[in-house]
Amino acid sequence: GAGxxxxxxxxxxxxxxxxxxxxxxxxxxxxxxxxxxxxxxxLEFLIYFQGNSAPDKSGLPSDRFSAERTGGSVSTxxxxxxQQEDSAVYLCASSLPSGRANTGELFFGEGSRLTxx
Amino acid sequence: AQSVAQPEDQVNVAxxxxxxxxxxxxxxxxxxxxxxxxxxxxxxxxxxKYITGDNLVKGSYGFEAExxxxxxxxHLKKPSALVSDSALYFCAxxxxxxxxxxxxxGRGTSLIVHx
Numbered sequence: 001g002a003g004x005x006x007x008x009x010x011x012x013x014x015x016x017x018x019x020x021x022x023x024x025x026x027x028x029x030x031x032x033x034x035x036x037x038x039x040x041x042x043l044e045f046l047i048y049f050q051g052n053s054a055p056d057k058s059g060l061p062s063d064r065f066s067a068e069r070t071g072g073s074v075s076t077x078x079x080x081x082x083q084q085e086d087s088a089v090y091l092c093a094s095s096l097p098s099g100r101a102n103t104g105e106l107f108f109g110e111g112s113r114l115t116x117x
Numbered sequence: 118a119q120s121v122a123q124p125e126d127q128v129n130v131a132x133x134x135x136x137x138x139x140x141x142x143x144x145x146x147x148x149x150x151x152x153x154x155x156x157x158x159x160x161x162x163x164x165x166k167y168i169t170g171d172n173l174v175k176g177s178y179g180f181e182a183e184x185x186x187x188x189x190x191x192h193l194k195k196p197s198a199l200v201s202d203s204a205l206y207f208c209a210x211x212x213x214x215x216x217x218x219x220x221x222x223g224r225g226t227s228l229i230v231h232x
Contacts, residue, residue, distance in 0.1 A: 004160070031218075033219065033220075035222070040126075040224070041224065042207070042222055042223055042224035042225050043161075043207065043222035043225075045219055045221070048218075048219050050218075056219065091160060091161070093160075093161075103149060103166070103168045103213075105151055105153075105163040105166060106153075106161070106163070106220060107163070108153075108160035108161040108162070109160050110158070110159055110160045111160055
């Protein structure tokens with residue numbers, strides 16, 4: 001597709017269940033980011049993938065959160081044993097390869113809204 | 118560490134009046150600065166960026182921003198606001214040398230343009 005695609009757009013789950021959120025980046029974009037947007041909290045960085053390099057996981061809030069990127073394209077963010085405080089909009093973005101020469105912007109998907117009851 | 122501050126949670130302006138949404142940053146090194154806009158239930162869309170050169174940059178929908186190194190600011194401006202400009206605006210910073218390539222975003226400013 002032409003843009004970043006995220007699914008599901010909405011997910012309601014019960015506390016303690018696991019959820020998977022999917023991101024399909026723009027073709028040719030080797031950099032992929034996950035952010036979390038909570039009301040009044042702005043965008044919180046979660047994890048960053050760049051090509052075949054080891055991901056930067058420094059923003060993951062706990063070991064219940066994990067992400068993978070298969071074949072350098074589609075990424076899945078997994079939240080295990082969800083808690084109510086995990087309720088937020090999870091945004092995925094992609095860009096051209098990051099590096100000193102790259103001045104480009106991020107292209108965002110429309111997000112996956114997660115509600116944990 | 119790099120950080121961005123958007124000191125106003127909300128900005129109210131009448132249609133046709135000029136608008137300013139404020140952003141200040143803190144980085145080590147020369148920053149790349151960005152503004153994004155988010156309409157309800159949508160992802161963020163790129164508006165404009167400052168990389169180097171002219172301190173006044175122009176972007177989409179008639180928006181512009183001025184980079185001020187001495188004040189470490191990158192305020193977003195528009196000469197004449199439209200009701201359709203009402204949205205959430207995010208400032209972001211990235212440092213290309215000696216810093217993280219991961220953009221840091223501000224908390225966002227809600228712009229409300231009244232008819």
